[in-house]
Amino acid sequence: MRIYKVGGAVRDRLLGKPVTDIDWVVVGATTEEMLAKGFRPVGVDFPVFLHPKSGEEYALARTERKSGRGYGGFTFHASPEVTLEEDLIRRDLTINAMAEDDQQNLTDPYHGQRDLEARLLRHVSPAFAEDPLRVLRVARFAARYATLGFTVAPETLELMRQLSESNELEALTPERSWKEISRALMEDQPQVFVEVLRACGALKVLMPEVDALFGVPQPPAHHPEIDTGAHTLSVLQQAAIHKQPLTVRWACLLHDLGKGLTPEQEWPRHIAHEFKGLKLIKAVNERFKVPRDCQELALLVGEYHTHGHRAHELKPSTLLELLQSFDVFRRPQRFEEFIAACEMDARGRKGLEEKSYPQADYLRGAATAARNVAVQPLLEQGFKGPELGEAIKRERLKALKTYKEKA
Numbered sequence: 234m235r236i237y238k239v240g241g242a243v244r245d246r247l248l249g250k251p252v253t254d255i256d257w258v259v260v261g262a263t264t265e266e267m268l269a270k271g272f273r274p275v276g277v278d279f280p281v282f283l284h285p286k287s288g289e290e291y292a293l294a295r296t297e298r299k300s301g302r303g304y305g306g307f308t309f310h311a312s313p314e315v316t317l318e319e320d321l322i323r324r325d326l327t328i329n330a331m332a333e334d335d336q337q338n339l340t341d342p343y344h345g346q347r348d349l350e351a352r353l354l355r356h357v358s359p360a361f362a363e364d365p366l367r368v369l370r371v372a373r374f375a376a377r378y379a380t381l382g383f384t385v386a387p388e389t390l391e392l393m394r395q396l397s398e399s400n401e402l403e404a405l406t407p408e409r410s411w412k413e414i415s416r417a418l419m420e421d422q423p424q425v426f427v428e429v430l431r432a433c434g435a436l437k438v439l440m441p442e443v444d445a446l447f448g449v450p451q452p453p454a455h456h457p458e459i460d461t462g463a464h465t466l467s468v469l470q471q472a473a474i475h476k477q478p479l480t481v482r483w484a485c486l487l488h489d490l491g492k493g494l495t496p497e498q499e500w501p502r503h504i505a506h507e508f509k510g511l512k513l514i515k516a517v518n519e520r521f522k523v524p525r526d527c528q529e530l531a532l533l534v535g536e537y538h539t540h541g542h543r544a545h546e547l548k549p550s551t552l553l554e555l556l557q558s559f560d561v562f563r564r565p566q567r568f569e570e571f572i573a574a575c576e577m578d579a580r581g582r583k584g585l586e587e588k589s590y591p592q593a594d595y596l597r598g599a600a601t602a603a604r605n606v607a608v609q610p611l612l613e614q615g616f617k618g619p620e621l622g623e624a625i626k627r628e629r630l631k632a633l634k635t636y637k638e639k640a
């Protein structure tokens with residue numbers, strides 16, 4: 234049996250990037266031999282094993298053949314006769330289809346190294362089309378390596394377009410899609426992920442609500458970039474520059490969905506887009522079974538981002554309602570994430586990226602002022618139950634009035 238390092242570990246070593254997890258391929262072995270050496274079987278779908286000590290993944294070399302729609306729709310063939318080249322040809326990108334032995338000798342039959350140098354994400358063979366998830370993977374790699382100058386090869390983009398136009402993407406499970414989307418959003422240039430999906434027509438299938446923002450104008454006085462799609466991409470880019478967490482990045486992507494619903498005769502204004510967008514945000518959240526914290530923040534940011542921008546103009550009662558909507562007294566962190574998303578929204582405008590955002594500190598100060606209202610004196614005055622709730626609210630309102638006057 235011969236064992237090779239494959240995939241991301243080889244690619245990232247050649248790129249001079251840190252290698253986190255290593256995948257191995259085993260040529261010339263049977264399942265029985267692997268078990269006899271103490272490997273633990275893990276693959277439900279494929280003959281994959283975990284190394285008894287390192288826990289790394291070892292897969293028997295295999296070929297795959299598509300037999301139906303979606304992820305489950307293919308059969309594989311693993312046997313000691315399957316060669317390394319046969320295993321590599323079924324993989325997604327040439328830069329992911331290189332193997333290395335323990336002497337660091339490279340096996341690179343599909344010219345991955347050449348494409349690494351040319352900064353090209355290129356599919357290995359027509360077998361690319363056998364897993365539609367690869368459309369998202371390529372877009373994710375584009376987001377990750379954009380800074381290094383990588384782009385998607387035109388023929389690969391064309392194949393991605395064909396896959397998007399067929400109904401293959403619809404067969405992806407929410408879990409697999411979300412895994413790719415969430416990883417892509419955490420890359421250095423998450424906006425490139427959206428751009429690539431749009432360029433191949435996948436955005437229209439996966440998130441038509443985001444796709445619809447392109448070509449929708451906004452008032453140039455507030456939005457020098459004008460186009461709502463371009464704005465959304467910039468907001469996402471700012472979120473990455475400012476190292477925001479996934480919750481904030483997801484909220485940034487979805488915050489303006491309502492603008493896609495504005496009738497053309499109302500352009501470039503988008504009256505009540507915050508509220509109108511909520512049902513779209515909910516639909517996207519549900520489509521990908523998005524984790525609860527991301528779902529919640531996206532909805533709150535969608536509904537209240539304009540409040541954030543207008544913070545200084547809000548009446549104390551509106552400020553208090555805002556703070557209550559976020560349950561800021563129990564969940565201060567979520568309000569911080571809201572503030573961050575608002576700031577990214579403001580910075581995601583052409584030429585205004587460096588403009589300060591005083592609303593952030595103003596909102597933080599308001600939250601602190603309301604939170605500092607002491608409950609003990611009210612209890613001592615004998616307030617209980619709903620009356621106590623009302624008394625706390627009154628005191629918080631007073632505190633916010635004072636805060637606003639002093640600010």
Ligand code: CTP
Binds near residue numbers: 323324370
């Ligand atoms: N692979 C593939 N098609 C997929 C998933 C994986 O061809 N849909 C192959 C690629 O050769 C890939 C390898 O399996 O390099 C390992 O996959 P994975 O661990 O998911 O990705 P990595 O390439 O290691 O990338 P990452 O750094 O994102 O983990």
